[in-house]
């Protein structure tokens with residue numbers, strides 16, 4: 007395959023940086039990373055690849071139309087992979103405005119600039135252009151939970167045709183952006199595709215999210231906060247498996263299609279927390295088991311009870327399958343945090359020190 011120039015928005019974030027590392031380490035494509043560097047953006051996550059001649063960074067807000075125009079004109083990308091977003095449900099409960107701004111207005115701005123740029127192209131460059139919008143399974147709302155149905159009832163999964171029913175300001179803003187992207191294809195023929203993925207975990211994850219928060223609180227001897235009864239179910243996917251899926255879709259996905267991406271790893275939050283404790287008991291033992299640090303806290307308002315993805319379409323049509331099981335991926339993740347103290351200590355010296363967010367009060 008000819009090497010392409012891929013513009014990645016949000017490339018300094020958790021998933022974006024995994025995409026950029028994968029593109030630089032495992033392909034010949036060039037990367038333009040467009041990121042505003044909010045609290046969640048961290049150039050240290052790109053240290054393994056930032057010296058590559060194929061990597062370029064542009065500190066730009068996707069809501070800034072003039073700057074996006076300049077970046078597109080300068081770098082002439084073949085593909086846009088749009089990951090930049092406000093991504094934390096709890097923060098969206100405390101302050102939804104930023105989510106509407108970046109996720110809705112920012113996506114609109116990027117679509118309009120992409121359309122102008124794409125219209126200016128011709129020949130193979132125009133025919134091959136793609137706008138890949140990266141979204142979440144949270145747009146579908148939540149699914150029936152095993153505790154709420156009769157034993158033996160078959161539980162449904164999210165498919166690409168599940169109707170949207172977002173519950174939080176975050177998922178509503180992502181749902182809006184997905185629909186904008188689809189309408190730019192239908193109305194303007196901008197060649198777009200969309201992916202909706204389940205919860206990711208892995209290295210370089212900002213410690214406000216469940217898995218890194220639990221690992222770092224456990225190591226610090228702090229309480230391990232579990233929302234409500236801890237029986238909420240998520241379908242966990244190792245971030246590097248997601249990055250591989252995204253690059254596959256960007257390069258080989260069909261225009262106009264949606265692909266659901268998931269790990270076939272439905273776990274209750276409490277079981278995730280207990281698994282982390284067991285791994286830590288093994289690799290970094292202390293006097294008392296880490297499980298003794300678990301504390302149950304008031305649940306998140308509007309908390310979705312269950313997400314689970316049917317990823318059969320991307321497996322069937324593009325041949326993608328996750329390489330990590332939950333057991334292998336979670337152990338790698340715990341070990342990564344144990345071995346990368348410099349990365350997370352610098353993050354915790356910033357604006358976030360592990361405090362509870364999103365109580366809605």
Ligand SMILES: NC(=O)c1ccc[n+]([C@@H]2O[C@H](COP(=O)([O-])OP(=O)(O)OC[C@H]3O[C@@H](n4cnc5c(N)ncnc54)[C@H](O)[C@@H]3O)[C@@H](O)[C@H]2O)c1
Nearest residue numbers: 016018019020021042043044046047067068090091093206
């Ligand atoms: N984390 C998950 O489990 C998950 C699952 C499915 C889909 N997603 C989606 O994947 C994408 C990436 O998620 P993540 O977890 O890596 O998020 P993240 O919060 O770790 O990173 C977001 C990145 O976007 C940048 N950004 C934010 N606002 C910006 C703006 N206005 N202009 C330019 N850059 C801006 C931030 O600086 C940061 O680097 C998001 O669109 C999210 O909705 C996430």
